[in-house]
Amino acid sequence: MLHHQIVSHDAWIAARKRFLAKEKEFTHLRDQLSQERRQLPWERVEKNYVFEGEHGQETLADLFGKHHQLIVYHFMFGPDWDIGCPSCSFWADNFNGIIAHLNQRDVSMVAISRGPLQKLQAQARRFGWTFKWVSSSGSDFNFDYNVLFSPEAIEQDQALYNYATQKVKYAEWPGVSVFFKDGDQIFHTYSTYSRGIDMFNTAYHYLDVVPKGRDEDGLPFDMAWVKHRIAYES
CATH class of the missing domain: 1.20.5 (Single alpha-helices involved in coiled-coils or other helix-helix interfaces)
Structure with a gap:
């Protein structure tokens, strides 16, 4: 430099x-x-997905609240994990404070993970997060929206991620999906994965304007530097 x-x-x-x-x-x-x-064209959501939330069971329709549009962040948090993925936590730090603004434009936003609700709530308290976070444990939701893969799919390099079969190492992957509710009908309007979720990370946009950029060259993988926010403080 x-x-x-x-x-x-x-x-x-x-x-x-x-x-x-x-x-x-x-x-x-x-x-x-x-x-x-x-x-883009939409597809009708035919399944009745049920999640566990703060006040008990909630359907996908319930997650909209009083709004017609819903953004879902697919947060990597496996059922046996003690804490969510550091990278997904990085994204959550970026969207935690914006929900009230989205609500003003007829948009709800939630994070959905397979981890038990109690673990999700514990991390939210520890990190000071206030966004809605529900558990999809026991639901096909993560499989159906291509952010969870079976051992067989991984072994056979047949994980369908980012609209193509991929060779992946892990079962859990991140993404963002969008839905629209019209009366009793729900439509899936958009999903994006991999580098497609970059645009939802404000911190990355700030890093892109400084001289050293994201400064990830030479790392074992691009996001090897990312830790849980509270880990930087120790």
Whole structure:
């Protein structure tokens, strides 16, 4: 970084304006992509999924509350784990404070994990999280939305993740799914996985504008640096 090009203020402004043109082009392309995403066809949700929440059993329809739109973060937390995935916890730190804002635009947001509700609640208290987090234990929800894979699928390299069969090491994987409720009918409108969930992580966007970026080169894997937030404090 010490060998980075250093220029005069006028030269810096000129370079910045050239790059600004590219940023504006990207913004317009992103707007177009977002519009196309909203125009994708929907599929009807036929199963009656039931989850365990703070007040007992809740259906997928219940998770909407009074809103028509629902965002689900598929949070990796296996039934026998003591704490949720560090990476998913990183994402949760980013969306914990925004739920009230989403509600103003007719959107509910929840996290769904297979872990027992008591374990989910314990981590939420420890991390100071207030978002709604329910357990899908005993439900097909994680399998049906392709964030959970059987031992057989893993062994045969047949895990269907990010819309293609993958060679994966673990049963649990992250993702984001979106649903719309119209009366008694629920529709699945969108799901994204892998790098597709990058856009939901505000911290990554801030890291992308600093000189060293995410600074993940040379790590065993990209997110090897990520820990539970409370682990940084020790």
